[in-house]
Every structure is written in structure tokens, then in C-alpha cells.
Amino acid sequence: MKNCFKSIEELHNDLVNGVVSSSDLIKESLERSHKVQEDCNAFVTIMDDAKSVEVNDNLLSGIPYGIKDNYSTKGNLSTGSSNTLKDYVPFFTATAVSNLEKLGAVGVNKTVLDEFGMGGTGTTGHTGVVLNPWDKTRMCAGSSAGSACAVASGVYPYALGSDTGDSIRKPAAYCGIVGYKPTYGMISRYGLFPFASSLDTCGVLTRNVRDAAIVVDGMKGIDSNDMTSWDSSNIHLFDSIDGNVKGKKLCYVKELCDINNYPDATDELKEHLSNFMNTLDKCKELGMEVTEVSIDQKLLNAVGSVYVVISCAEATSNMSNLTGISFGPRAEGNNYRDMMKNYRTKGFCSLIKRRFVIGSYVLQAENKDRYFFNAQRARRLIVDEWKKLFKEYDAVILPVGSGPAKYLDDSKNKKISNIEPLEEHLQIGNFGGFPSITIPNGFIGGLPVGVNITGNCYDDVNVLNIAYALESSMDYKNQIARGCDYEV
């Protein structure tokens, strides 16, 4: 059976018409989960006891899906891919997950992430490295590595992700699928393990844009447990997608997309940027206006540092609750200080500890103005700049990263100077809380690459609509990673 390769809409029709049953779907999804676990190490937990549900009117009912392991799931291990929570079973469920549960969606596994979402490689989870299903010598990117890997491998039509810098949108690009981060606060963060609260956003990875809209329709909603959530009951994402984009105005940033800005560009980067230009042509063919805009290079260069300072500062505070005292595997020690110290020293990977040090440093009284407050000022400047763009344009369209998935063996990755702003611009979406979606727009050397569309806050419908129209004009919709096209 290859039912799990289908879209949510197709599966719903099959379920309603009795072509397939929910339990058949779940069984297939679980079998594929075990296979993908062997091949790519995408999961922390596979819920073999997942129960089918009665199919109802909701498109998501009876269909299996994956949950990133930083979402709290009552009664099921939720580790954040960290040794510090390797035995943690929450007694409450994240709002986004329980919203889906109420609609009849069936969670079948918990996917691996970079420890607590901190990292962009999918290599720092406590259960080991996640491999890219298109090429197992490459990474999925992160932090939603397991979710991206599983959706691209056809385990189910969608998996939940979370996005603090680009953690949904970059893995989506590296795995040839769709990654959608809605406007900040559209989906409640209650029950999502925090990384950097002012940037953290729940979202989804799917194989087409309409599915992304369906899932976020199910996840979203104001939540009395999250003061940053807002009422979106008048927004119906899926119903609002009509593919009509004539006259829409897009812009792209010259400083990021001009190949002349990269004197030592690799062939991959050249191909990636020229492929992006082809995608812009598609946009024009669809009747959209595309304009090149220029942004102060200094501002673009600051993006990465601003992200590091703010995210590390918030992270070091957010993760201070991890002491091993009231939950998590308690460490040995002669007193509580030693217990906390041993727990945290042994529990966290070195990358996280490095970020905690940075976070503490930038918040120290003597450094706070120079680093933390300046980062907040720069964040405001960058966001203002993008808001200015949104006054004139419906969305900003940009290539994702510098090409296809990177090698896990970093020595094989060619270094390109001045590449940071191109690698990091997706973080701007988190600075402003903007809705942002990545869709696949081609292949380089047999590996998928992606393009990103970002719009103004609360303008999710517009962003999805543009992405949907563009997706429909290209041939990369609903793709399953090469080599995963097996029967189970």
C-alpha cells in the first residue's frame, strides 16, 4: 500500500468513500515509521499502540501524522531530543496537538529534533543524527529534522514542526517538501518546549500548500493558556485559497540574490540562484509583478548576530527550569547545587551549553546594553524595513539557503564568503512574527531546493495563496524522496 503518499484531501475522500480505513492508514504509517527509523533515524518514539478513530467531516480525521518531540503529549514520552528529559512523560498535552486530536487526527510518532530546537543540522538530538532521505550522506537541516525526513519519506501527509529561526522552513527545503510557519501567536505555544519565546512559532511540514493550510486551520486558535495567542476564528486558510494571484506584487532582495555578491560562488550556488530567477519568471507568468529591491547590506549582515544574541538570551532563561529536581532524570550530588550542575553538565550537548554561555554573557549587567539591547534595536530596524516592503508588496520571495542539503561531514561542504545573510534571512520571519512558507522549486544535482515566500503579520491567506499558485505552476508538488517509493 502507498496510501500514506497521498494528500490530506485525497485521503479524506478515500476514507469517506471506504476505499481505505483509518486503521489501514495507521498500520501503514507505523510500518513506514519503522522502516524510516532504520534508514534515517527520524523518530524518538513510534506509537505502535496508536488507535484509529471514526472518520468525521473534518479533513484531518482518521489520518496519521507526526509530532515533533518538543510538543508535550500526555502519557507519551516527550524528550525535546535531550538527555535532560529522556524519561519525561508530560501529564498535559500541548494545545496545538489537542486541537488536532479533537478533530480526529491520529499522532503515530514523535520526531527527532536538534536538542530543544537549538540547531539547524538535525545532528544534535540525544537519539543521534537524522539522515536526509534523498541522500543519506546529507543532513535534513533542523531543527524539525525528523518531521521533514518523515514527511518526505511518505510516512504520513504531515508532521508538526516548530520554527525559531528557520527550523521548519529550512528542513522543508532540504527535503523537497512544504514548510509553513504562520503568523506568531496564530497557534498557541502552550505545551511546546520553549527555545526563544519571542521567536518560537508552531507550524507544519507537508507535501503541498493546501495540506499546510488544512493542518494550520486545525492547530490554530486563541488559547487562554497563551497570552501571545490571538483570535483567528474569522480566518479560514484552506477555504480562502483560490489560486488567484494576478496583480500581486512580489519583491526580492538584490543583496541576497545577486550572484555577483559571491565572488567565490560554488556551482551549486550559481545553479540555485539561477533556478530562483526561473521561479521568478514563473511568478511573472502567473500575472504577478516581481521587483528587485535593495536593502542596506549592514542590516542584512546583522541578522545572524541579532538572532544569536536574542535567541541565546531567551534560551538560557527558558531552560533554567531544567534542573532535574522536579522532573527529568535527577543527577547525583552532595547538595542541590551539585545536583543541578551535574544534571545540566551531563545532560546538554556542547552546542547548547555554548549558547547558554552566550545567552548569559549578553544579559550580564555590564554587557546587556551593548549586546542584548542593541540586538533588540537592530531587530526593530530590520522588522521596520520589512514592514516597509509590505506596504508596497504583498510578499517577499527569496531562495532558501545556498543550495541543496549540506553534507553531514562538514569537511565536504565548500565554504563561500559573504554567504551568511543568504543562509540566515529566514530568521527575519521570526523577528517580525511574519507568516512564511517554503515550497520546493527544483533540483540541483538530484537534490531538492526550496523557495520562500514571506508576508506581513496576519496576512497568512495571501502568503498561502501565492505559494499555492506558484506550486501549481511547477512540478514539485507531493514529491516523495527518491528511494522511499517502496510498498509496505
Added chain:
Amino acid sequence: MKYKAIIGLEMHCEISRTNSKVFSSASNSFNDCPNGNVRPLDMGFPGTLPVVNKEAVRKSIMMSLMLGCKVPEYLYFERKNYYYPDLPKGYQITQETKPAPIGIYGSLKYDCDGEYKEAFINNIHLEEDSASMDHMPGFSTIDYNRAGVPLLELVTEPCFHDSTEAMAFLETVRSIYRYADISEADSKKGQIRCDVNVSIMDADLEEVPENFGTKVEIKNVNSFGAVREAINYEIERQIKLKESGEYDSMSQQTRRWDEDTMTTVYMRSKVDAIDYKYFIDPNIPKIKLSSSWIDEIKASIPVLAHERKAKYMDEYGLSNYDATILVKEKNVSDYYEDTIKCGADPKSASNWISSVILGYLNKELLSIDDIYVTPSMLKDLIDMVQDGTISSKQGKEVLFKCLDENKDPKSVVEESGMKQIGSADEILKIVTEVLDENGDNIEKYKAGRTNVVDYLVGQVMKKTRGQANPGITRNMMIEEIEKR
């Protein structure tokens, strides 16, 4: 005195009677069962988020207004980051002075031994309490019931000069907390905790910050009595250092009050001060405090103790002493006002409450909320005494009986047949009887020795075992003698 002490106070007070804790949905009420009032946020479980309790904010704004502080246009909360087992999130959600907390720069007049003084408030801010810990030999226990309870921290300027001023100020603030129903403000329940800053300076210098001595902060001063002891001890200690020439080498430091030894103990110097790495909590968006809401809160500020006292003296004609006694505790004052509302005479009500009821409460260690006698029952008793149904001596007996045995004064009077003989016919019968037996005294009266009336009235009382109304008896006695 060669030296002058400069004292500042930080007073923490838990807000009572909000439906839930300040950022979590757990109940904010006393719970015998440790860890009974706990939601996931209170233990810092991953993924939990704070939600601000509106009632706690309302009460905080009211306190801020009563302290004459400025209420900001937008409310922000900040994280104070440090590790301690009683702080499950690893940070406390609180407010710093920038951006402005719920109240900044105010002042409060307080009565210090009959003299009005003014205290200056630096700020008042809303924060969450930590969990409570008990340290046993070899292990410690944590109770998260207190974690997340709304806490107001009031910070004064260094504007007090001795423990008397400090105590008078604290008493005044406690009374405001209680009168405004913001807090029970009971230090026995751990609802009030203070930190005290003390320094000394040469008495002849001008009292400006440049001339202040080295600030010593004393933490963990958990009762008003301890505040007085700690201030007195610390002033003495610092004076001794001055005298011995060691004062100038004393560093700015934090000490803690030790209840057992009644001394302050060195904790850390300012150099080792913890950097709390404050930053605005990104989980709580800034909250607009509308001016209409603030006006509404302002209009709802209840009549406070000093205002009630003035009313008792001006309108009811009570003495300063009596009025002071009645307003000391809000529930006593409420009881008094309810009794008057029932129609009792204000002066009598004051007498009965302060002479009988409060004495009884003190002896039995009870609160006025605990007694069976309601304001309306007290009003009945006062009326019975006033209209002569019973004597005031009997009234006292009745009231004690009611307090002791949870009874209604009316039924006690009836059951015990204690009613005064008030009807003229009955009294006349006995007066006639007495006069018949005392012909010689009638003679004496007619001869001008009118004081025999007292003796004759006494005889009537004797015959009625005190139940005859003395006033009526006396008038009737004179009338009857004249007739003879």
C-alpha cells in the same frame, strides 16, 4: 546622639482572595495539603506559560493609587533569573523600575505616636512568590503551594530614622492592605516578609544621600517584631563599628536576621551580588492599563482606617482613644459599623465592643469573626439596657453568657427571668410595701434628710433581687413619700 540612622524598607505582602495565582490557574488559598494548590506552571514544567491574573493587577493598582504612586500606561513583566530549588522556572516573574512597575514614586502619611509623618515610596511592584522550603536534618522539603502566589513588593526610600518610625509605617501599610481587602497581611501565615536597609551617619550632617553611611541590607525579617529587633540590633552594631574605627572598612553588604540568636549574620558583600540578568518576559505581551479602568479602581477605594477614625470622633463623638481601638482591626471596625447600621447608639456600641467584646477576644485568642453574637444581637442587648429591661450590670452578664455559650441575648434574658420589673403597677406594689415597713424613714425624709431615698430604693432592689428598674423606682419612691 552622635549618630543618626537612615532606614529603608522592602515590604513583601501576598495578595489574598484572588481566584487563582498571579500567573497560573492554581488556587490562591490556604491549603493544608503540601503541593495541593499546584498547576504545571507552578512547578516549571516545560511548555507552560504565564497568564496574568486581572484581579491581582486590579488590587495592585489600587495599592499603588493609595500610596500616591504613578500607575504606568502599559504594564510589563520581567524575568529575574537565578537558580534556587524554591524557584522552579529558574526565574521569578517580577517588575523592575525600567520600564515602570505598577506603581512608582509615591508617599504616605502615617501616624507615629500621635505625630503625622510622611514616608516616601520608591516603587511598588507585582511579582510571584517562590515555593516554601523546610530544611530537615539531611534533607529538605519543597511545597509549591506558595509558588506563584501574587506578591506585592513595596520599596521605600531611606526615609526612616528609628524602629519606631519603621514600625508605625508598617502598621499603617498593613492596615491599608486589610481595609482595602488586598491582603489578610498576616505575618503568622507568612504573608508579610520584610527586608530592611540600615546605615548610620553623623547626626550633625545634612540628611542627603552624599552623607549617608554604608548601606547594609538585612534579609529574612519575617515579622514586625523582628523588624524592630533587627533595626535596633543593626544600629547598635554599626555604632560599635564607628566607635572602634572599623566602620569605614565595612563593605556594602547583605546580612540576614537570625531569629534564634537575635542578631544579623553576614551573607555576602555587594561585590558578590547576584546579577539577575533581568529582561522583559516575552511570554507576556505589554498590557494597556486604560484610564477608565484606573478611574474605576480609584472610585472603588474603600474608606481607610484613618478616615473611619475621623468619622467616629467627629460624627459619633468618640474619644481619640476609643476610635483608635475600634479602627485598629478592620473586622472590628466593620462589626462596629454594622452594629450602628442596625440602629444601635454609636457611643454605647463603642463601649460594649471595646470594654466587653474585645476583652473577651483577647482573653480567648479569638477574632471578632469567630463569635456567635452578631451586630444585630449586640444592638438588641444595647436596647434592652437602654430601655431599662435589664440593668447594665445584667447586660454584661448576658453578653458574657452569649459569648461563652453561643446564645442570643434576647433568649438569655427571657430564659433566666432576668428581666427588670419595669411595669409601674408591680413597682408601686413593692414601693408601697417598703414605705409601709419604714415609717421612721418617711419621717426622716420629711425632716429634710432626702438621702434616705437611696436606702429605700435599695430595699426595693433587695426585695426584687435587683430586677426593679432603679430609675422608675426612685421617681416613684419620691412621689409616694410626698403623698404620705
